[in-house]
Structure formats: structure tokens, C-alpha cells
Amino acid sequence: xxxxxxxxxxxxxxxxxxxxxxxxxxxxxxxxxxxxxxxxxxxxxxxxxxxxxxxxxxxxxxxxxxxxxxxxxxxxxxxxxxxxxxxxxxxxxxxxxxxxxxxxxxxxxxxxx
Amino acid sequence: xxxxxxxxxxxxxxxxxxxxxxxxxxxxxxxxxxxxxxxxxxxxxxxxxxxxxxxxxxxxxxxxxxxxxxxxxxxxxxxxxxxxxxxxxxxxxxxxxxxxxxxxxxxxxxxxx
Numbered sequence: 242x243x244x245x246x247x248x249x250x251x252x253x254x255x256x257x258x259x260x261x262x263x264x265x266x267x268x269x270x271x272x273x274x275x276x277x278x279x280x281x282x283x284x285x286x287x288x289x290x291x292x293x294x295x296x297x298x299x300x301x302x303x304x305x306x307x308x309x310x311x312x313x314x315x316x317x318x319x320x321x322x323x324x325x326x327x328x329x330x331x332x333x334x335x336x337x338x339x340x341x342x343x344x345x346x347x348x349x350x351x352x353x354x
Numbered sequence: 355x356x357x358x359x360x361x362x363x364x365x366x367x368x369x370x371x372x373x374x375x376x377x378x379x380x381x382x383x384x385x386x387x388x389x390x391x392x393x394x395x396x397x398x399x400x401x402x403x404x405x406x407x408x409x410x411x412x413x414x415x416x417x418x419x420x421x422x423x424x425x426x427x428x429x430x431x432x433x434x435x436x437x438x439x440x441x442x443x444x445x446x447x448x449x450x451x452x453x454x455x456x457x458x459x460x461x462x463x464x465x466x467x
Binding site for chain 1 (some may be wrong): 398452
């Protein structure tokens with residue numbers, strides 16, 4: 242069965258600094274990987290996804306993630322964050338046998354001025 | 355023009371009551387989902403319908419019963435509410451059952467007292 246681990250529950254960072262949110266997954270089969278963002282009191286929104294092809298995936302709002310099969314990781318990065326990026330970020334893996342999305346526990350990104 | 359909408363946004367009720375949450379999507383998607391997000395932000399799939407057919411039915415109490423009158427609607431009825439049912443419930447939809455890109459509603463915050 243697939244599982245997702247987000248190692249950091251909260252990541253504080255100053256505005257305009259770079260940030261990396263870590264995600265590791267476990268799976269015995271090929272997976273599809275996703276990052277979703279949840280702004281306060283809102284539903285989740287897809288940031289980016291990896292299905293196949295280039296391991297560097299670009300998403301909305303200047304975010305990107307790199308799929309690393311050997312390290313079973315899919316870390317999310319942004320070179321320069323804004324106050325408006327403050328939100329909860331969820332990594333997720335798709336279970337191709339059951340069509341379920343398995344979510345990590347989330348990382349709260351807190352951007353300070 | 356909201357893509358996935360849920361009503362109500364907030365629901366406060368007493369233990370033992372029966373309540374329903376409604377969800378509608380205007381994206382023309384075939385598949386809809388119910389998720390539960392607990393107080394620690396952990397997000398877990400509960401049910402999924404594809405073209406009105408139940409395809410995912412996680413281990414949830416029988417008190418929870420989803421109903422899909424048509425492809426655009428998925429409702430969640432909860433009988434004999436318990437304190438532990440307090441959570442945010444999210445509806446989502448995707449183009450097909452593979453669910454690689456899911457669109458989430460704003461959530462319904464259920465508080466059971």
C-alpha cells in the first residue's frame with residue numbers, strides 16, 4: 242500500500258526567501274504524485290502533478306517539484322516566497338489500483354515579513 | 355461561478371441528530387468524492403461515485419450514507435451524530451475515476467455538541 246510522509250509539520254520562512262517542503266512516499270509500484278495547497282478556510286487546490294516524463298514539474302504560483310525515484314521523494318520548492326503563500330501544503334500519491342488519493346499530514350508554510 | 359459548491363458551510367448540531375450535506379459540481383465531471391479532514395488537518399477519503407455508481411467505500415461507520423442522484427450531485431447523510439464526527443467535510447470532483455486532478459469544494463465545518 243502507498244503512504245506519504247511530510248517530515249515538517251510547519252516551516253517558517255521570511256518573505257522573499259527560498260523554501261523547500263519535503264515529501265517522501267512509499268510504494269511498490271509506479272505512482273503519480275501531487276501537491277495541493279489549502280489556503281485558510283478554503284478547499285484544496287492542485288499546485289502541480291507528476292504523471293510521467295520530466296522529473297522537474299512546474300506548477301502554479303511559481304512552485305516546482307522534483308520527482309526522485311531513487312530517494313522516493315517529491316519535494317516542493319519556490320525560489321522566493323510571498324506573504325500570500327502562507328497556507329497548508331499537502332503531498333499526495335495516487336494508488337493506481339484503487340484510484341484513491343493518499344494524502345500526507347500536511348506542512349504549514351508560514352511566511353513572515 | 356463556483357465549480358464545486360457545498361451547503362451548508364457551517365453546521366452545528368447536537369449528538370444524536372441526523373444531518374445532510376449537499377454538494378454540486380458544474381464542471382461536467384464524472385466522478386465525485388467525500389473527504390473528512392480532522393482537527394489535525396489529516397485528510398482521508400470516505401466515498402467516491404463515478405457516474406452515480408459507488409466505487410470507493412472506505413471503512414466508515416454505517417451512519418454515513420452517500421447518495422448521488424445524478425453525476426453533478428453527491429450528498430452525504432449522517433445519522434445519529436457523535437462528537438467524533440466533528441470535522442471539516444470536503445466534496446471534490448474529477449473528470450474520471452482515475453482522479454488525477456481533483457477539484458475541491460470550500461468544505462463544510464460540522465460541529466457536534
